[in-house]
Amino acid sequence: MMETTGGEPDDGAAEVLDRPLPDGVRRRVVQIVSDGFGGLTLAELPAQLRQYARFAPNRRAKFAGTAMAAALETDPLFRQRIAEKLRETQPELTAALDSAAPPPAADPLDVAAAAYVLRPAGWVKLVTAAGEEALRADAERADEENRAELERLREELAAARGQIRTETERLRTELDAARKEAESLHRKLRGALSDVKRGEAALRKLQGETDAARAESQVQVSAAESESRRLKARLAEAEAALEAGRKAAREGRSVEDMRLRLLLDTVLDAAQGLRRELALPPVSVRPAETVEAVEPGRMTPKDIATRALSENDPAILDQLLALPQAHLVVDGYNVTKTGYPQMPLEKQRLRLLGQLSQLAAQTGAEVTCVFDGAELAAPVLLAPPRGVRVLFSKPGVTADEVIRQLVRAEPPGRPVIVASTDREVADGIAKAGARPVASAVLLKRFTRG
Numbered sequence: 065m066m067e068t069t070g071g072e073p074d075d076g077a078a079e080v081l082d083r084p085l086p087d088g089v090r091r092r093v094v095q096i097v098s099d100g101f102g103g104l105t106l107a108e109l110p111a112q113l114r115q116y117a118r119f120a121p122n123r124r125a126k127f128a129g130t131a132m133a134a135a136l137e138t139d140p141l142f143r144q145r146i147a148e149k150l151r152e153t154q155p156e157l158t159a160a161l162d163s164a165a166p167p168p169a170a171d172p173l174d175v176a177a178a179a180y181v182l183r184p185a186g187w188v189k190l191v192t193a194a195g196e197e198a199l200r201a202d203a204e205r206a207d208e209e210n211r212a213e214l215e216r217l218r219e220e221l222a223a224a225r226g227q228i229r230t231e232t233e234r235l236r237t238e239l240d241a242a243r244k245e246a247e248s249l250h251r252k253l254r255g256a257l258s259d260v261k262r263g264e265a266a267l268r269k270l271q272g273e274t275d276a277a278r279a280e281s282q283v284q285v286s287a288a289e290s291e292s293r294r295l296k297a298r299l300a301e302a303e304a305a306l307e308a309g310r311k312a313a314r315e316g317r318s319v320e321d322m323r324l325r326l327l328l329d330t331v332l333d334a335a336q337g338l339r340r341e342l343a344l345p346p347v348s349v350r351p352a353e354t355v356e357a358v359e360p361g362r363m364t365p366k367d368i369a370t371r372a373l374s375e376n377d378p379a380i381l382d383q384l385l386a387l388p389q390a391h392l393v394v395d396g397y398n399v400t401k402t403g404y405p406q407m408p409l410e411k412q413r414l415r416l417l418g419q420l421s422q423l424a425a426q427t428g429a430e431v432t433c434v435f436d437g438a439e440l441a442a443p444v445l446l447a448p449p450r451g452v453r454v455l456f457s458k459p460g461v462t463a464d465e466v467i468r469q470l471v472r473a474e475p476p477g478r479p480v481i482v483a484s485t486d487r488e489v490a491d492g493i494a495k496a497g498a499r500p501v502a503s504a505v506l507l508k509r510f511t512r513g
Contacts, residue, residue, distance in 0.1 A: 092177030098125040100149030378509040385427040387479040395484035396435040424451030436463040
């Protein structure tokens, strides 16, 4: 039987708690045991608690709480020692419990925990009342918290409703604006569709007019071609009639020519007799020598054109350049884009001018190379090679026009050769008396060396 410090029997030892300790009371009890734990020696501690002797009070309460509560319940001597430590630390509370008059201002949980350790008379009621009070306080606190949470939720709900109303008004305003904008876009779309339909109608009308104009132009072209064929036929008939007339005239003159020839022979015989009588010296200059013509071995471009050589034979170019005072005019880019179009323009020019310089040195002919100035983004800094004149056309003037000007500048009778594949250029310079040569012929002459 456990005794108090006064030696009197413990009246509360027989009382038994028929329910578990409330959580709040149990935590206070564990804290009391942990606080008194440190004042006991290792021998005064129950065996199951000695491993926690060196723990700090808070750490001891955390890790050894269950073991200390069990030891307090099952080991009366350990409980008595903890009660003595409690009397030392809280003399007023323990004295009030011994006198069965706990202070009214004390925390019910502290009173219940101290009563559980000291076990005075009526301690079970104190523990039960403290538990009920704690439960009631917890319930009140929870009820207060619930009321506060409910009020907060009501305020949030009211704010959310206001926000929803504001957002609804904003969305309704935006919806109205979107509807108005959609109506405006529909109107614009209908107008655009009308414009498209009008444009399609105008396009169909224009296409009809274009087809009609194309058909009319084709009819005119067909008529022009028919007229051209008719004129060519009439020209052929006129040429045939002219040739027939010339033949008839020659046949008609044959008798007269015979008579004139007989008379001429008579005159010549008389003249020879007269020369013998006068003893005239022989004539050193013949009348034929006073006539300007091309001597044998010195041919004109037209003479060369009649020779039996292929138009693509570079020998034609050699024969043309062998004529006295021959002038070779080269359509620069026409030749380079025929021979090596993949190269940049600058390298095309340099390669062609180098080849022309070698050709001028070999033949002694005058060489002029013309480039189209429209191909240039800026003036070209170029030193012309020896024997080659380099020209660029002015803005707004093509290289073809410069070539025609060069041909027209030459006096009639001078052999001028133009190297170009452009049919319009070839036809134009041929009418001016120059000899066109294809660019491929010049390129073949380069490769031959």
